Amino acid sequence: MAYDKENDRNVTIKDVAxxxxxxxxxxxxxxxxxxxxxxxxxxxxxxxAKELQYQPNDVARALKIKESRSIGLIIPDIxxxxxxxxxxxxxxxxxxxxxxxxxxxxxxxxxxxxxxxQFLYSKRVDGIAFTESVDNKKNIALLDSLGIPVVLxxxxxxxxxxxxxxxxxxxxxxxxxxxxxxxxxxxxxxxSGSPKLSSGADRASGYQDALLHYSIQYDKKLAFIGSxxxxxxxxxxxxxxxxxxxxxxxxxxxxxxxxxxIECLNQYGIRVPEDVAVVGFDDIRLATWxxxxxxxxxxxxxxxxxxxxxxxxxxxxGERSSPYEKIFVPELxxxxxxGGLEEAK
Amino acid sequence: MAYDKENDRNVTIKDVAxxxxxxxxxxxxxxxxxxxxxxxxxxxxxxxAKELQYQPNDVARALKIKESRSIGLIIPDIxxxxxxxxxxxxxxxxxxxxxxxxxxxxxxxxxxxxxxxQFLYSKRVDGIAFTESVDNKKNIALLDSLGIPVVLxxxxxxxxxxxxxxxxxxxxxxxxxxxxxxxxxxxxxxxSGSPKLSSGADRASGYQDALLHYSIQYDKKLAFIGSxxxxxxxxxxxxxxxxxxxxxxxxxxxxxxxxxxIECLNQYGIRVPEDVAVVGFDDIRLATWxxxxxxxxxxxxxxxxxxxxxxxxxxxxGERSSPYEKIFVPELxxxxxxGGLEEAK
DNA sequence: AAAGTCTTTGTAAACGTTTACAAGAATAAC
DNA sequence: GTTATTCTTGTAAACGTTTACAAAGACTTT
Numbered sequence: 231m232a233y234d235k236e237n238d239r240n241v242t243i244k245d246v247a248x249x250x251x252x253x254x255x256x257x258x259x260x261x262x263x264x265x266x267x268x269x270x271x272x273x274x275x276x277x278x279a280k281e282l283q284y285q286p287n288d289v290a291r292a293l294k295i296k297e298s299r300s301i302g303l304i305i306p307d308i309x310x311x312x313x314x315x316x317x318x319x320x321x322x323x324x325x326x327x328x329x330x331x332x333x334x335x336x337x338x339x340x341x342x343x344x345x346x347x348q349f350l351y352s353k354r355v356d357g358i359a360f361t362e363s364v365d366n367k368k369n370i371a372l373l374d375s376l377g378i379p380v381v382l383x384x385x386x387x388x389x390x391x392x393x394x395x396x397x398x399x400x401x402x403x404x405x406x407x408x409x410x411x412x413x414x415x416x417x418x419x420x421x422s423g424s425p426k427l428s429s430g431a432d433r434a435s436g437y438q439d440a441l442l443h444y445s446i447q448y449d450k451k452l453a454f455i456g457s458x459x460x461x462x463x464x465x466x467x468x469x470x471x472x473x474x475x476x477x478x479x480x481x482x483x484x485x486x487x488x489x490x491x492i493e494c495l496n497q498y499g500i501r502v503p504e505d506v507a508v509v510g511f512d513d514i515r516l517a518t519w520x521x522x523x524x525x526x527x528x529x530x531x532x533x534x535x536x537x538x539x540x541x542x543x544x545x546x547x548g549e550r551s552s553p554y555e556k557i558f559v560p561e562l563x564x565x566x567x568x569g570g571l572e573e574a575k
Numbered sequence: 576m577a578y579d580k581e582n583d584r585n586v587t588i589k590d591v592a593x594x595x596x597x598x599x600x601x602x603x604x605x606x607x608x609x610x611x612x613x614x615x616x617x618x619x620x621x622x623x624a625k626e627l628q629y630q631p632n633d634v635a636r637a638l639k640i641k642e643s644r645s646i647g648l649i650i651p652d653i654x655x656x657x658x659x660x661x662x663x664x665x666x667x668x669x670x671x672x673x674x675x676x677x678x679x680x681x682x683x684x685x686x687x688x689x690x691x692x693q694f695l696y697s698k699r700v701d702g703i704a705f706t707e708s709v710d711n712k713k714n715i716a717l718l719d720s721l722g723i724p725v726v727l728x729x730x731x732x733x734x735x736x737x738x739x740x741x742x743x744x745x746x747x748x749x750x751x752x753x754x755x756x757x758x759x760x761x762x763x764x765x766x767s768g769s770p771k772l773s774s775g776a777d778r779a780s781g782y783q784d785a786l787l788h789y790s791i792q793y794d795k796k797l798a799f800i801g802s803x804x805x806x807x808x809x810x811x812x813x814x815x816x817x818x819x820x821x822x823x824x825x826x827x828x829x830x831x832x833x834x835x836x837i838e839c840l841n842q843y844g845i846r847v848p849e850d851v852a853v854v855g856f857d858d859i860r861l862a863t864w865x866x867x868x869x870x871x872x873x874x875x876x877x878x879x880x881x882x883x884x885x886x887x888x889x890x891x892x893g894e895r896s897s898p899y900e901k902i903f904v905p906e907l908x909x910x911x912x913x914g915g916l917e918e919a920k
Numbered sequence: 921a922a923a924g925t926c927t928t929t930g931t932a933a934a935c936g937t938t939t940a941c942a943a944g945a946a947t948a949a950c
Numbered sequence: 951g952t953t954a955t956t957c958t959t960g961t962a963a964a965c966g967t968t969t970a971c972a973a974a975g976a977c978t979t980t
Binding site: 289307309348350519 | 662
């Protein structure tokens, strides 16, 4: 019943062979350019293929050679401003090697992740790039059991036999906090991301490292648990305000929480950076469009996506066999929200 | 040489058949649930499948039934803030029907589009959702010739036999311009998108319609050609300023151009909305985070993506045979940048 | 009890490729 | 001129499914 299937004028290798008066093996050989074949036949076959507008059928090919030239990309949500650049990096790298990328949005739900992993396996993708959203051993184990190359994006997972790419989150958080301290701030509030994620936990560690290093007392009452969403940033500050604890700065574990935080501060008539300095994390594009311009820690997201696929493909082709952990180094982008800019002038 | 291919413990329908002591046909029938088969065998097969952790091979299936359960999605650039919501809509709709979506970024290059169309055809996708970036008859013709269902996103293309989904751009532009006129503005500058795109051309028409309707002289000197990018919005205003023509409002054909325009105005010390009112188009998420909050014309982008895939799948399954044109209606979102908010108070 | 009908199962071909193997032609070696 | 070697091509099997067709078994119907 499907569209156009009757007058399906699909031309196969067989048709080409017939027209060029050779065997299908010969056609295949010429088209793949692996084996040598005489110039005479080559020309005839190429001509026939062009005349018939032959387009190889990759699914038959995939079945035979057990290689689909496609990879799965699992992320929580493409609408989250962090991901478009990552996805673009992935896609550009995949394109170079002629891999198709199948996009999957899980909204951070463990069972969606599982469904997609199985879905992708049924499609016999050659590899999977995975950004897990909650530290879930089960899905990691599932991935491991598939016997398919996997690379983990933006997350560290202990004891997994897969490669990974991430940013040094602990260092980034350290730098961010240090920057605030350098501005003379001493009562620095912290909004964490999901603490179950390595990225969330590591940023919390970096924050504490910096306090410790500069002999500032860590104050539990200034630390809030967020979830990497705008709303959680807003809420955190609202709670902070309600608690009436003094603070002169905020380090939020990502940019959208930082923006949520600033929006809340504004709502209560508190000025940024004059009254409270704010630093975010990620350096999404919005950070340079938002007012005040957001001081933040830059992750090279596009490059991370690219590198992940480079690694994945190396595993697929067998060029690389043992897991490798690529860690990018974060960079402080000083803008308005931390008040660091005026100082610099 | 590929990863793990030797100790590939892939279990096939044959293995299941052997273990359950039935023929492979029976296994297939049970797994697909089409034909009736006795409860006894059903149970045995299901058990065997579970014990062996059988996962069907969709590529073999695709080859046999000529249906890959995957669709291609061609867009210019996922990093353009307009697209994430669209893509998410597409993906969510595809998921419901168990289709994989293969993402392709073309950067608006015609030859990239062509390459991807052929690439997707080789992969034998069941359908293609296409957002063309320059009105290129050749690629449309190519798509037509494939004999594969196609739906056009966000673009009208004359005389194509494919379905399409878009927003009434002309109406949207009319409403935007009218809103500015309602604010008492009479010298309204216009920044177009690519005029070769229907979305670009239609918005220009809507702008002119409104001027005509309210008996305002159309002034060529106030109209600028942009390309839907931040930079082109910025440039347009710079040129406008240099030309020293008076203006009291700007209608930009999309939000990022509007933001580019405002940034430029700010640079020159011109206040928005006090000195110049600005309206954009699209209502990307950034419009509500940017300062001033951007007055704009909302397109239901997510829904458009969803609807496109619904349509596409109807064509694939044969439920729908003749092309259908779905046109969403745009909505004015009054915020700060047009000064419309104070008035309303 | 024989003949007919319906239901359940199996056999084998097909989908469009790639590739091991064999065969034949051409060239080289003696 | 015979034999060995290399090169080019074809034949056929295989990849993992689905499905047309046939066969056999279980019921009806007379």
